[in-house]
Amino acid sequence: MTTSVTPGSEAGVRYEQDGPVATVTLNRPDVLNAQTPAMWSELVDISRKMPGEVRVVIVQGAGRSFSAGLDLSVARGEGDSSLPVLARLSPEECADRIAGFQEAFTWLRRPSLVTIAAVQGHAIGAGFQLALNCDMRILADDARFSMAEVTLGLVPDLGGTKRLTELVGPSRALEICVTGRRIAADEADRIGLATAVVPRDQLDGAVSDLAAAVLTADVGAVAEIKALLAGAPGRSYDEQDRAEREAQTRRLRDLAGME
Structure with missing residues (x-):
């Protein structure tokens, strides 16, 4: 049974839950799901x-694009979170x-959740960073990434730079951020930004299949694996070996009913 817990229609975000799977939809298709502070709230x-009970979160955009990034009409206005106000x-x-x-954005990295971005069309700036904060990114073959903040004289600041660097390396991450160029789905797949690329009409099915596969795994093991992999880049081999030992000890004790 699918239940809507937080419709968020005025803010432009829709939340639906079907058992352990939650779906978060950016729902401003008329402006390609351009993001606002109200949506972030x-x-x-x-x-x-x-x-x-939620174990998997799917993040998607309504209509023909995932998200065109920051809504510039809001950013350049006089609201509490506009760029001119922030500067003062x-x-x-x-x-x-x-x-x-x-x-x-950063809550999508919680160890207790596996988060999947379903990306079609444009994922620009804040849209790209939203996808980067997810654990996995399934792209339609028409997807396009761009870290476009530099075109406004800004830097990416929504939690995307570390994940981008981990995925593609510091040199390519710098090139992507300072040029703001568009990255097509096939290149995203080649350089490690995409978990998979599928035809547009197969995107929903591919994401559903991945979510179902995640749910077949032991919930405790999934959380430990996600934490192990997330921490790996900052650890030495010895430190990672120790983290593996400690995680496995917790799993063995949990499975034996000792915790």
């Missing part, structure tokens, strides 16, 4: 209210405001 609210804050206040924006 809704994403944070969804993350805080999400039931503990103290450095500490500005950083705190951005930290609140980042929370809308």
